Amino acid sequence: MDDAGDGDGSSPADSGNAAASPGLLPLFIRSSPVEDLEEKLRRVTEENRRLTGALDAILAGHHHAVGAAPSPQSATTKASSVSTSCAARDDATAAVASTHPAAPTLAAEARPKVRTVRVRADACDNDAINMAEIVKDGYQWRKYGQKVTRDNPYPRAYFRCAFSPSCPVKKKVQRSAEDRSILVATYEGEHNHTMLTQTTKFIDNGCMSHHVGSSLPCSISINSSGRTFTLDMTNQGSGSSIEAVSGQLVMVSPESRRLLVDEVVQMLKNDTEFVEALTNAVATRVEDKSTRPDMLI
DNA sequence: CGGTTTTGACCAGCGC
């Protein structure tokens, strides 16, 4: 609660851009001791500068990272294509903060079974189960531990894949120390089973992924030929957020949101497999309704 | 009542 204020007045759109924009700092100066604030500002500024450099390096090799996606769930989370390269460290925060200060080339190629995903989430949502739900990836997870780590005041939650006892995949979820509205999820290992779960239907045709899950009813992510779009139209907060990763992070005036929506719609229209899947789904619904007139579409 | 989550305890790895 020491950083009260980040999250109350700021929009969801601008709260998560600290990693991309040096000028956007999640600090709101109030009547605290000036030295503390200056020190905090200095730290965050330095952190932002590092992250900006790291982001440039990552984006320079972005296509390599996309081509070498280590596990099937590459799309649910926002900005996943930005952060999947952070593979060298088991500490999620360290993975973000130390995004290859010495190695601009992607360490993910060396350890492809570990990847990190950053997800923007409601900063007020603190409990670990919701954290796991927010970092929705098509699998079900069972929490087996929680720990407060040294360099992050927020607890880290440990999850195992609950789909199969033999599945070796583990997942760690922790809020970013720099921006509490960012959840950092670290995946280790690869699933040895299919992705379908009870709560999520996941269509993955290799370049596009669409989630129609109960907990994330209007979430769609598209990763097509190196571009990533995320529509997150869950009803958290006051409005929808749309994020695009296309060589750089772009955010997010209402006009640009509209443009992005148009672009995403166009992409969906042009994707024959999506159209086919949608058509089949509608046909199935219509068929069901014809046999069960009481059923809502 | 069975499955899941919580949380303190324990263990292993690493740096000094």
Add this chain to the structure above:
DNA sequence: GCGCTGGTCAAAACCG
């Protein structure tokens, strides 16, 4: 060898 830290275990609590 010792202390610190991250990761895991397992008993208790919780929940549907």
